[in-house]
Amino acid sequence: MIRKSLFLLPILLIALLSSCGTKTEHPNRVVIGIPSDVNTFNPLFASSVDEGQVTELLYLSLADFRWNENLGELEAHPMLANSWKWAEDSSSITFYLRDDVMWSDSIPLTTEDVVFSLDVYSDPAVSSRLYGFFEDFYTDEENHIDVKKSFIVQSDYELQINFKPGSTPKLIDVVHPVIPKHIFDKYDRKDIETADANFNPVTNSPFVLKKWDRNQTITLGVNENSFLYNPENINELIFKIIPDYTSRLTQLKKGEIDLMELIATEDIEEVKNSGIVELMTIEGREYDYVAWNNIDPNVYKDGGGITPHKLFGKKEVRIALTHAINRKEILEEYLYNYGELAATPISPIFKTYINSDIEQYNYDPEKARKILAKEGWRDSNNNGVIDKNGIEFEFTLNIPGGNPLRSYASTIVKNNLNAVGISIKVETLEMGTLIDKLNSKSMDAWMAAWYIPIPIELKVFWYSDLQYSPLNFASYQNKKADKIMDELTKNSTMDKKKELYFKFQEILHEDEPITFMYWKSNIVGVNETLRNTGIGPFGAITHCWEWSVEN
Incomplete structure (x- = not known):
């Protein structure tokens, strides 16, 4: 099950501007900077991660x-x-x-x-x-x-x-x-x-909604009658809506807000130099990937049939593509190693279930050329593009607009694949258009990311029956993998689950339905006065009734 979560919280803007950075005036107040407001405080309808977090603080x-x-x-x-x-x-x-x-x-x-x-x-x-x-x-x-x-x-x-x-x-x-x-x-x-x-919630938690200034601030106060109430901890939590990333970052460095997620890697040194912000990371919740449509999108559209894609239908070709892409360069040059290379969708945070024997398909363009040649892809007419049976290896790679990392990475991917004789055109799409194309399975290749659920969920992403796996956008097909996913839905011992997860990773790695790029860290900036934040894979603001402020 894919679990959706929360949004953010508002207060009086004038009060924030005049005193947010002064902990001596408001010693137990914490201000969190967020990019957009919530639409509801009812967990029934919380449709984003931010909304889910806020509603779960109230209910x-x-x-x-x-x-x-x-x-x-x-x-x-x-x-x-x-x-x-x-x-x-x-x-x-x-x-x-x-x-x-x-x-x-x-x-x-x-x-x-x-x-x-x-x-x-x-x-x-x-x-x-x-x-x-x-x-x-x-x-x-x-x-x-x-x-x-x-x-x-x-x-x-x-x-x-x-x-x-x-x-x-x-x-x-x-x-x-x-x-x-x-x-x-x-x-x-x-x-x-x-x-x-929904907008005047009666809560069962240590927090109550004190004030909501739409698109400005959400202010939560403590519920002193709650069994979780501790007078030594924070007594006010403010979510300040700051749509502009640079403005949020500036307010974090000035102490006007106390916490901010998703800090860009290029801003890390600047934040460190502020002298009041500690950087923490949430690891292993999100990975980027380049997807290769495993099936022919035209045949699927016309009759729903499953026919291997003319370019990406064979696992050997997909493995060659991964060998051809210098994922490590992107990780080092753009992400400054805030993350790690990915091999499967099982995150390294799942220490019991990660199969450490899986070896990465390392960057090796020569090996990629040899695999492609063995599969019959050669430049028969010396035009610089490999071909097979009269079909040239050329396609469009779609990426979402407004994402600097994807723009940078797509350039690397394009240059890397050109080097092994593959012609690639990068096309930027609006997010809504990209999602429509994902659902219709009409693209040949695309670059995107997955935010993984906890606990592990595989079936909705990888099951062969596309009616029951709506997020299997690459249309991966493997009956052995299906059988393992079916077994994983049953109650079993930890040892049995470990065995199944290990085998699933082996099968998926052998098939390489997509190119798993890298796990990205969520870099969180936290004011140095905050204590007991407990930031980890389950989120940055869970259990914040346990937070305290050191003055």
């Missing part, structure tokens, strides 16, 4: 997930639930809720809120971001959870959730932000998306 879940750096995986901890217990056959799970959680309007949080939330998340009339993701539950023909079959309310603080036979439920797919029944139950389901309560 807690039954369990709290934290990243275990040593194991390289998520660990579940109690949150709204004190504990939970699975049935031996995983046919059900029972949650034991805390009895001291109050909504910010002083109404107790109970199992009724949990049942209501899951009911609403799955209701087609609501069209929540998670609609269709409850296949392990008992559902009707419209994928709406069957409340009577799925839930047994033992008491206000004990809830049993039943799953349909043959399902393989996981905790992270069961627990979601809980919303208040007594607030949203009064709306018709189809009207919840536009309800006033």
Whole structure:
């Protein structure tokens, strides 16, 4: 399941401009710079990473997930639930809720809120971001959870959730932000998306929305009645909307904001020289790639048939293309080694499951030429472009506009492939056009990036049945890989999962459906006075109720 997340938070601009950088006046205030405002505070409709983060600061879940750096995986901890217990056959799970959680309007949080939330998340009339993701539950023909079959309310603080036979439920797919029944139950389901309560949230967390100045600031204050409240930690969190990157960077260096993500590598030294900013990195969540359409887009468009692409249909050719591209040059010259070369979609952060025996296809243009020649690609007419059976090896590489890294990298790719006799034209597309072409599978080649989900999700990206893998834009086909992905959806031991992940990486590496370029670091600038930030793969602002400011 692809999990979408959050946005950002506003306050009074005059107050920010006059005192943001002065921690002595506001010793427990933290200001985070973000590029755009949120559209909702309801987790049902949080459609971006930023919106997801903000809403999850306002609405807690039954369990709290934290990243275990040593194991390289998520660990579940109690949150709204004190504990939970699975049935031996995983046919059900029972949650034991805390009895001291109050909504910010002083109404107790109970199992009724949990049942209501899951009911609403799955209701087609609501069209929540998670609609269709409850296949392990008992559902009707419209994928709406069957409340009577799925839930047994033992008491206000004990809830049993039943799953349909043959399902393989996981905790992270069961627990979601809980919303208040007594607030949203009064709306018709189809009207919840536009309800006033989305913008005046009644929360169950250590934060409440104090003020929202649209396109300016979002201000969260602490909820002193929360079981997570600590008077020693921050008491105000401000998301300041600053669309211009350079302006955000300037305010970070001046101490007017305290945290900023996605700092460009060329600005690192400048930020360090400010003397008040510490740089941290979030590793292994995003990789760039060059995609080779594995199937013929024209045949697919005409009848939906799967026919190998005339240029990229053979794995040997795709491996040759990866050998021909100097990925390391881009990593060193543009990214200043803030990242590492990629070999498969399994991130190095998943330490238990990364197959370290996989060897990179290193930059070797001579080897690329030999592989291509062995596959019949030779310059038969001495025009500088290799050909086979009357077809010249030429294509268009599409890249999204407004991305300096992709522009730089595409130039390197073009020059590298020209050097082995391949003619390539780079075409820049608006993001909307690029997405449309991805969905229609109409491009031959493109350059983009994937932000990977936690925990690992493979099927939606790599499964052969394109009806069930909407993000398999390269149309990769391998039945052995399919079988492994099917096995991974079942509950199994860690050793068994490790074996399956290792084998999947071997198969994918042998096929090289795309050229995996590099894992990119998210460089985060943090004011040196901030403590306990816990920045890691799960995000930069998770658990920020635990932050404190040293003055």
